[in-house]
Amino acid sequence: MKVVIFAGGLGTRIAEETDTRPKPMVEIGGKPILWHIMKIYSHYGFNDFIICLGYKGYVIKEYFVNYFLHNSDITIDIANNRMEVLGTHSEAFKVTLIETGSTTKTAGRLKQVQQYIGNEDFMLTYGDGVADINIADLLKFHKSHDKIATVTAVQLEARFGGMDISPDNAVASFREKAKDESKWINAGFFVLKPEVFKYLQGNMNEMMWEDEPLENLTKNNELVAFKHEGFWKCMDAMRDKLELEAMWQNNNAKWKKW
Template sequence: MKVVIFAGGLGTRLSEETDVRPKPMVEIGGKPILWHIMKIYSHYGFNEFIVCLGYKGYIIKEYFTQYFLHNADLTVDLANNSIAYHASSSEHFKVTLVETGALTKTAGRLQQVQKYIGNEDFMLTYGDGVSDVNISQLLDYHKQHNKIATVTAVQLDSRFGGLELDADDNVSAFREKAKDEGKWINGGFFVLKPEVFNYLSGNMNNMMWEDEPLEQLANDAQLAAFKHMGFWKPMDALRDKIELEDMWKNNNAKWKVW
């Protein structure tokens, strides 16, 4: 089963990093967050990826075309311009890199990679979010519910502590950064049937996947939600990047399932 990854957005809320590279190439622990996402899927045996390129997509192309070179010992013979590779630590990824347009929105990006997917179920996620979601359980859930689309539903951690007050306005309980238990949001990590492309007809370049396509799937009772209670974090802003980096350095990277 193939995994499609959206990796073409401008990443304007992380401009401190994305002025010079696309957001999926922002590094956590010396590796792009895109690599971390691929490692999550690879842990469950999924190593074939289709990456939707856009803003500064050439940087992602250069990363993967040079990956073997950068992860191996080398002997360079300058006399005949030959290179011998030794002890490579390269991954088993097979990566199709698709130019989907610098300004194309997510529905248009997905529509453009249909020809690389074929008539089979596939997975889809965003190139800026990591999680410890169990991909095997997600797939089983998708098969059991037999909907066209399954989305991983998550709950956001509050950025603020929660207070419980008594009748005299004294604090009776304090919860630091509790989850917003009343609201489920789109956490990515989709599983989709090929019939999903029936919801992507016409020119979708100015359409967000999260708007009309998902809304119509929900209206047609074809969108199932896999509730994930574990770790999930998007890298939306610089503070998120710093938090993820700190987690990695402190050996507390909860998304590191491999």
């Protein structure tokens, strides 16, 4: 089963890092967050990736073109212009890199890679979110419901704590940050049947995947949610990058299942 990853956005909310590279190439622990996402899938045996490129897509191309070299021990004989590979630490990834346009929106990017997916179920996610999600359980859930689309849903943690205050202004209770149990959000990590492309008819270049396609799937009762109650984090802003980096450096990277 192939894994499609959106990796073409501008990443404007983390501009400190994305002036020279696309957001999926922003590093956590010395590796692009894109690599971390791929490692999550690889842990469950899924190594066939289709990357939807856009903004500064050549940076991602150069990374994978030189991946073997960058992850190998080598001896370089400069005088004789020879290189000997002593050992490699490369992954089992097979990566298809597709230019889908610098300004194309997510529905258009997905439609453009249809020919590389074939007539089979596939997975789809965003190039900036990591989780300790069990991909095997996600697939089992998708198959059991027999719907066109499955989305992973998570509950966001509140950014601030809360207080209950009595009429006389006494604090009746104080709550530290907690998950908002009333609201589930789209966390990516989709599983899709090939029939999903029926919802991507016409010119989709100005259409977000999260708008009409998902809305119409919902109207037709073809979208189900896999509730993930574990760790999930999207690297949306610089503070998220710093939090993920701190987790990695402190050996507390909850998404690291490999």
